Amino acid sequence: MTALWTRTAAVTAAALAATACGAAATAAVDTDGATAIDATLITQVAPDGLKVAAVAIEYDRELKFGQSGLDAAAFDVDVDLGEGGIAPLVGERTVTAAYTSATPEITGEQRAGRYVILELDQTEATATASYVDWSTTITHYYDLSGGYTVAQVGDIGKRNHIVAAQPDNVVTSSDVDNLLIDDYAVGSLATTAGPVLDYRYFTPEGTAEKDGYPLVVSLHGFGESGSNNFSQLAGNQISTVFASDERQKADPAYVLSPQADPFDATKGAWWAPQMQAAVIELVEDFVASHPDVDTSRIYLTGLSMGSYGSWAILQEHSDLFAGAVVVCGGGVQDVEAAAAELADFPIWAVHSEDDFVVDYYADGSDFRVFEALESAGTPVVWSEWSGLLPDAEQEVLAKAAAKEAKHAGSEHIFTTIEAGTTPVFSHLSWIPTYSSDVILDWLFAQDADR
Structure with a gap:
């Protein structure tokens, strides 16, 4: 009798267990029913x-x-x-x-x-x-x-x-x-210079220093030209790197990025005098409408076509800026005059030696300006490395250049990206430039009142 009860109980227990397992298996197929x-x-x-x-x-x-x-x-x-x-x-x-x-x-x-x-x-x-x-x-x-x-x-x-x-x-x-691009506001300025200059700007959220926020002005390359007021942010990191969470945490700043249009007769490329005048007017207008800008810490950066505009603007209006980073630059009409005008103005230039778009050795290139600076007795720090090195290794070399410049009392650093080592192709020396925290740290360390 006991054996029969035990057998019956065991069968019942097994059946219950099987039912429970089956229910669990069914539940595991799709308990949420989410679509x-x-x-x-x-x-x-x-x-x-x-x-x-x-x-x-x-x-x-x-x-x-x-x-x-x-x-x-x-x-x-x-x-x-x-x-x-x-x-x-x-x-x-x-x-x-x-x-x-x-x-x-x-x-x-x-x-x-x-x-x-x-x-x-x-x-x-x-x-x-x-x-x-x-x-x-x-x-x-x-x-x-x-x-x-x-x-x-x-x-x-x-x-x-x-x-x-x-x-x-x-x-x-x-x-x-x-990401980041959508955080920029949209603006347009009808300048007295002629062009209606479309631009985007980023507003910092961090805590400003007692004198206010720095302002970074970026001038894009030819490929980012147009009328969409978008490409100057999306084409590469010339603007957005300054708006990134990491950079804003270290250096909360405004970022101002206008767009040129060489195919519009009312505007032009950054090498057009009316566009350079429009940029200056835009900066002055932006500062006037944003009183929390620290006017002793306004920075200029330009790449390729934007570097052409940067060199021309700096020769006429260096007093408006505290420092500049120029990348694969050229177009300087008189390198000796530029060297004399900018002898005390902080510039870090980067250029690939085998750049086939903006020739490294061409008359009027940034390399020729730095040669003229050194020939005139202005101390220059020359540095060189592979653009294919890991970022950490490039930053070690950049730190060495910045340290040497500080020790020598030099306001001018020139970095050559070795031939055959520029990511993607030889014109894109802006990739290692704007990936370098050291170069950006150097820029934000410049202060026109110091």
Whole structure:
């Protein structure tokens, strides 16, 4: 009798256990029932241009998966941009990290929320958000709306909190968030010099020093020309590096970035005198309307075409600025006169020795100006390194140059990027320049009242 009861009880217990396991297995398939409903692209300005850095997938309810990230392989991301355009871009994107978030932004940390953030590999060719029209050498930007599709092709979550794969639910991107760029305000100034100068400006949020915030004025290169009031921020980091969280934490500052248009007869390139006059008028107008600008710490930086404008502006208005960083520069009409005018003005210049767009050795190049400075008896610090070295190694060499300049009492540092070592191609010496915290630290250390 006892044996029979024991057997019956065991069978009953096994049946209950099997039922419980079956229920658990069923629950593990899809307890949340969440469905992907939308996607937002997140762009970021990289050293070599605008990239789609992430996709934020929105679900129809909050996802709670704990703190461990999701399986990146559970998502497929495809690109189809510029159909019928000059440079169609079609392919796949590689997901490098996936995590939930309460907001559609890159945080790197998983938190409960309606969004799944997919960080993407920015080194792959399909990461770009732009293309160059080589007939004009102008950079153009894809219309990203609707250009990406995303599908959850694998289960995500763990234990009894799992959202089952939904490979047939293909979501098309409907919006774009441009990191940093969207934080810039839009402006336009009808100058007495003639041009109507469109510009963007960034306002700092940090605590200003007692004399106010510094102001950085950036002059873009030819490729960022146009009338969209966007390219001067998106083309490279000449402007956005100064607005980045890291730089603003160290040096909260205004950033002012106008746009030139060489194809507009009412405007022109930065080497046009009326555009140089317009820049000065813009700076003066901006300072007048922002009384918290520290007028002893206004800085100028320009690359390529922007360096042409910078050299011309500095020769006429160096008293307006405290220091300058010029990159792959040229166009100086009289290097001896420039050397005499700028003998006491702090300049750090960077140029690739094999630059085939703005010749390093050409008459009127920044190299020739520094030669003239040294010939006139002005102390110059010469430095040279590979642009392909890791950033940390480049910064060690930059620190050595800055230290030597301080010891020698020199206001002038010239850095040569060794031939064959400039990232992407030889004209892009701005990549190692604006990636260097040491060069930016040096710039912010300049003060016209010291």
